Amino acid sequence: MWKAAARLFLTLALLAVAVAGFVYMRDTAPEARPKPPEERVWAVTAAPAVFRDAQPELVAYGNVQAARMADLRPLVTAEVLRVSENLRNGALVEEGEELVRLDPFAYEVALRDAEARLAEAKAKLAEFEAEQAGVGALLASGRDQLRLLTRDLERRRDLARRGAGSDKSVDDAALRVNEAEQFVAIQTRTLAQIEARIDQQAATVDSREAAVASATRDVLNTTVRAPFRAWVGDVSIATGSRAAPTDRIARLYAADGMEVRFELPNDAYGRLVGDSGAPLGQEVAIDWQVGARTLTFPGRIARVEASIDPAAGGVALYARLDAGADAASSPIRAGAFVAVRVSDKVYENVLELPARAVGEDSTVYIVGEDGRLERVPVEIVGRDRGRVLLQTDIAPGTQVLTTRFPELGPGVKVEVQG
Incomplete structure (x- = not known):
């Protein structure tokens, strides 16, 4: 009994010591205070x-196109005798260069026939003109004769009134005057008819001269020549084929007149216009991206589109591209997509x-x-x-x-x- 009470007392004493130690440590422990947050400083540039x-650059985009483009067609129908070695896709042809030769036989025959008809008409005209000259001479002689006979008649009438001449001599003189008048009238009418035939024949000569000119042109048109210096594309002709005016044998792109069509927004175009009107002649730089390279060509604004589409919100312009004096050495071609740099106003x-x-x-x-x-x-x-x-x-x-x-x-x- 006594031992049990001693163990209980010992347990309670240990528990009291532990509680007292906890309280002491709690009361004497240092107080933890939170540190105030530091302000973040951002690293910036x-x-x-x-x-x-400053004068910035406006950048627009567009496509290169030829200032002139023509479909090459023969003007007559004939067999193709020869095609120039230079009439190939991508080739450069010079103005006036012979590209195609057509068979001229039928047109040369037609020309000779037209020339023969013209010679015949001219000969007939010369005949009428000779006849006109002959009748004109007769008419002039008849008129002179009529004047002399009329003067003789007046003289005889004067003598008859004075009793120095007979009535028969007056009648004979009057008869000769009447015959002379009839002769003059006939020659006048004949001369008028000849002159009418001359006018008609002159018209025939003009018509046949026109036929000769047309036939001559047909002969010349059997040779197809380049109308201007150009790049060649879409060639579709071969020796031995038959060509007609409805056939396009090639397409020509003017080599000396490449240009770019591009659009500027209305506000940018308005700044370019300023107080001086359309910005014609203003220099531009044309950049063509070819793989990793950028080729730059100088140019100038050549014209403004004739009409403006209000729905597009911009104005279309054309810049003429200066590819250098020798177009054959220029790499750019029609259809290239390019960037156009234009100097804006000065701010x-x-x-x-x-x-x-x-x-x-x-x-x-x-x-x-x-x-x-x-x-x-x-x-x-x-x-x-x-x-x-x-x-x-x-x-x-x-x-x-x-x-x-x-x-x-x-x-x-x-x-x-x-």
Whole structure:
């Protein structure tokens, strides 16, 4: 009994000591205080505000095309005797160069026949003209004779009135005058008929001269020549075939007149026009991407499209491409897709920044002296291939933020890198 009470007392004493030790350790343990959070500083890139005059480039896209293009067709129907070795796809032909020779036999025969008919008509005309000259001479002689006979009649009548002549002599003189008048009348009528035949025959001569000219042209047209200096394409002719005016034997693309058709937005075209009217003659740069290479050709705006489609929202222009003096050495061809660079207007005293630096609300952030961001409104007045031109009241030299990050906002602390 006594031993049981001693064990119970010992257990309670150990428990009291343990509780007292816990309480002491709790009360004497150091207090844990949380550390205040540190402010994050964002690493950013910025550029000093530099104001200058800028002239950006407008970039448009278009296709190269020949200023002139023609379907080469024969003007007569005949068998093909010869095709030039230069009439091949991709070849360069010179103006006036013989490309195709057709059989001229039938047309030469027709020409000789027309020339014979013309000679016959001219001979007939000469005959009528000779007859006209003969009748004209007779008429002139008859008129002279009539004047003499009329004068003799008047003389005889005067003598008869004075009793120095007989009535018979007067009658005889009057009869001779009447015969002379009839002769003059007949020759006048004959001369008029001859002149009418001459006019008719002259018309026949004109008609047959036209026939000779047409036949001569047909003979010349049996030789097909290049109408201008051109690249050749779509050749479809061979020796021995029969060619007709309805057949296209090749297509010619003018080599000395390559041009690019491209479109500019209305606002860009309006800036180019300015106060001087259409921007004709303005220089452009034409870039043709060929694999890894970019070939650049100079050019000038040559003309503006005759009509404007209001639904397209732009204006079509044509730039004449200067491929150099020797078109044969120029690699560019019709159909090439190219970029056209045109100088925009000059913007005075503007700030140029990457387009990503400007927010959708047309604001930028500047870095204050304490390293904190301030939001500033700007006006975008121009663009230049991924960069924007701004008008703003930002002081020159101020650091303007050129990067964006999720926590971007006024008062955010940043550190400019680089």
